[in-house]
Amino acid sequence: MKRFIGFVKKEFYHIFRDKRSLFILFGMPIAQILLFGFAITNEINNVDIAVLDHSKDATTEEIINKISASKYFTITQFISHEDNIETAFKKGKIKAVINFEKDFSKNLIKERKASLQILTDATDPNTANSITNYINAILQNYQQAENKDIEVAYQIIPQTRMVYNPELKSVFMFVPGVMTIILMLVSAMMTSISITREKELGTMEILLVSPLKPFQVIIGKVVPYIFLSVVNAMVIVLLSITIFKMPIQGSLFLLGAESVLFIITSLALGILISTIAQTQQAAMMISLMGLMLPVILLSGFIFPITSMPIPLQVISNIIPAKWFIIIIKGIMLKGVGISYLWKESLILIAMTLFFISLSIKKYKIRLE
Known part of the structure; x- marks a missing residue:
């Protein structure tokens, strides 16, 4: 029994001396519960909306102030004409437009009813x-407050219109997100495992002291996986079109170019992971556990980023998947071009250059 107790004590000592084991045991659960607790929510907060007020009277101003005062919405734009609504949506920041009819207040007083449109x-x-639902609830509260002291009740009639997905098909949301997750995880995992395999076998040292420069070794490792990942992306797009009836409103060429850019970004991230991990098992764990949760929770794939706490919103900006989801939804569902997506494209290019530069630096350090 003493031998067994001594053996158990020894295992405890090993665990407490190994900082990585302690991190997995205590750090990962804490990080996961905080991430899940704050990111997984069906509530909305600080959603950017725009207003088109044809009436511009005291009643519409009061309703606008009531909506703006809530924690759920932030009115960031006042649109002057209906032709500008589509432009506001294509920029990607505005999630809803409230369109007040002309003579809203007069209609409410004379006819006891007035209408507005929620796009x-x-x-x-x-x-x-x-x-x-949130806007309708605010309008109902306003009606109840106004109808307290009058005999004939006012009635505000909201007309709802869903833009880009009028049938509210959930597949329109899931296909871009799933495509992003597959491309990122598969691409990052393939390159990280490929290079750590060389490390385990000892052949990486031979490559690094060969006449090939470090950046040539890295690029040479990445090129085959670019081709394989492009084929993977083509299969995903083909399946989404033929089986799930996913529309592609924009340019197929632009969709292909942006997909290649994201694949290169993911592969560069995989290269970076390979410089940190020493074994294939460690690379696999970092690629799956370290990337899957942030990609699913912080990319805006399922849960709106604006509803998350500010720190998580800031962290989401360093997740490449967030920017690619904006790009792919813009091309496939909104039909926008590079004039609307240049910022997201530049961010992915900058991330790619950063990952590759850091990887090359790490490899140079190994040679010294």
Whole structure:
């Protein structure tokens, strides 16, 4: 029995001396519960909306102030004409537009009813439904407050219109997200395992002291996987079109170019992971556990980023998948071009250059 107790004590000592084991045991669960607790929510907060007020009277101003005062919405734009609504949606920041009819206040007083239109960006059907429900709830509260002291009740009639996905098909949200996750995880995992395999076999040292420069070794490792990942992307797009009836409103060429850019970004991230991990097992764990949760939770794939706490919103900006989801939804569902997506494209290019530069630096350090 003493031998067994001594053996157990020894195992405890090994665990407490190994900082990586302690991190997996205590750090990962804490990080996961915080991430899940704050990121997984069906509520909306600080959603950017725009207003088109044809009436511009005291009643519409009061309703606008009431909506703006809530924690759920932030009015960031006042649109002057209906032709500008589509432009506002294509920029990607505005998630809803409230369109007041002309003579809103007069109609409410004379006819006891007035109408307004709620247009929502339904590329994310769940968020679109939530936005509509929240706005309707605010309008109902306003009506109840106004109808307390009058005999004939006022009636505000909201008319809802879902833009880009009028049937609210959930597949329109899931296909871009799933495509992003598959491309990122597969690409990052393939390159990270490929290079750590060389490390384990000892052949990486031979490559690094060969006449090939470090950046040539890295690029040479990445090129075959670019081709394989492009084939993977083509299969995913083909299946989404033929089986799930996913529309592609924009340019197929632009979709292909942006997909290649994202694949290169993911492969560069895999290279970076390979410089940190010493074994294939460690690379696999970092690629799966270290990337899967942030990609699913912080990319805006399922849960709206604007509803998350500010620190998580900031962290989401360093997740490449967030920017690619914006790009792919813009091309496939909104039909926008590079004039609307140049910022997201530049961010992915900058991330790619950063990952590759850091990887080359790491390899140079190994040679010294």
